[in-house]
Amino acid sequence: MLRPEVLDYYQRGGEHHRLTAGAGRLEFLRTWDVLTRVLPAAPSTVLDVGGATGVYAVPLAAAGCAVRVVDPVPEHVAHAATLPGVTAVLGDARALPAASGAADAVLLFGPLYHLLSRTDRVLAWREAARVTRPGGVVVGATISRFASFFDGFVNDRFGDAAFRPLVEGALSDGMHRPSSPDRGWFTSAYFHHPDEPAAEAAEAGLVVQQRLAVESPLWMVGSRLDEILASAERTALLLEMLRQVEAEPTLLGASSHQLTVAVVAGAAASS
Template identity: 40%
Template sequence: MTTPEQDDIDARIQTYYGEAFDEHARLTTRSAQGPLEFRRTHEIIREHVPSGRVLDIGGGAGIHARALTDAGYAVEMIDPVPRHVDQARAAGVAASVADARELPFVDDAFDAAIMLGPLYHLASRDDRLRALREASRVVRPGGAVLAAGLSRYVAFGATSLGRPVPSPIPGEWAALIADGRPGPGLRFPAGHFHTAEELQAELEEADLEVVDVLGVEGPAGLFLEQAGDVGEQVAGAALIVARAASALPAIRDQSAHLIAIARVRD
């Protein structure tokens, strides 16, 4: 049973992704950050999942699933938003409408699962653990689970930087930086913002063996989000920095997206 808070987020997800926001464009043409995020995400996936049958949980418009299919992986995708599933199917991806907390697959059906969206749309730790345990259930022992979170510190910077700092600090600011709780009035249907350490702890509590937690876009990702067309030289430099900074504690939290890499225990 979901909470009223999560019911509200789930409804906002349908409106936001189904009517207002183009997830396909976010990873391709909206800004220079999208292609950087896409490339780094696939470098990480392919390093830790060299081949096999992959479940893309919350796969959006199917951009990642299509790229993995083209690279020789056998991919299935689920997403709660019908528009996303239609877009993915149009791109040739095997996709269906489903919820990360209740996957319609038997145990040990996949060699790996990627969760690049669900966790940051789930407000409660219990729901996030439920989704992680479902991913673990459908992946064979020794297989990989890669789960993404949105950086709490990047979210706090977006809220607080570039404006006067109130005194005392507003309660919603404190809740964001201390607990990862989104503030009111946020258009994006966020449920939670992670630190790298918290993301690791949640995977471990779901009985997954964590290999690493990495920042995806690196410290230059936010610049690329705002700067528009920066040219190949700047984009290339941002990629180099993203790779170099991905595993550094604290620095990795300057990436908008974090990815935890884990193995299903035997």
């Protein structure tokens, strides 16, 4: 289901802690803030595709949702299955192990990163639509085409001669192809131009409602971000202000991640 280097990357366990500090924590807080506003009210059934170790499944279950994680990494599935209120199964986003219309919402947080062909990404969107009831919501997360370019300067990666060709490849065609896993860089992935996710979802038959910048350019402020997130008051202000600009098209490419919110067409969608 996964390319060998992608499976190896996730079997190292980085997803357990990636969203707990700095830019990762901002990604989590912003994504969760969006989910609380766009998902159907609990009790609802949520299929968390690419849900890894259950970072979002845990708060969704605590909020009263019936959450099922579908992930291609056995270690992720084993961990997610131990979480309260969460079930988990090994599966592929292109052929989901769920009946048509079984879910009120589907999250594609991860699959769209690692499906390198547009055909496969559209298939993942189409499968999400198939298993979601009419009027239900599908939310897909994608990585910005420009993320590695910005990250290279923020984290001083251009000192490695192999990094510039990696960035230039992504800028050219969206393909992030690291030459070696030993450098600790993100694994093989597709980095979307801001306009692409909505086009892929629409091709799959979904009705796109929102395109939202997750972190905005603030993911690049370094240690200053840790200072902000250490204060509950400043964190609340940050989230409040980011809601005001999250749909601004000119910020989408400067955000490390983008969320595309779509609904499944049907009678319930207009109610």
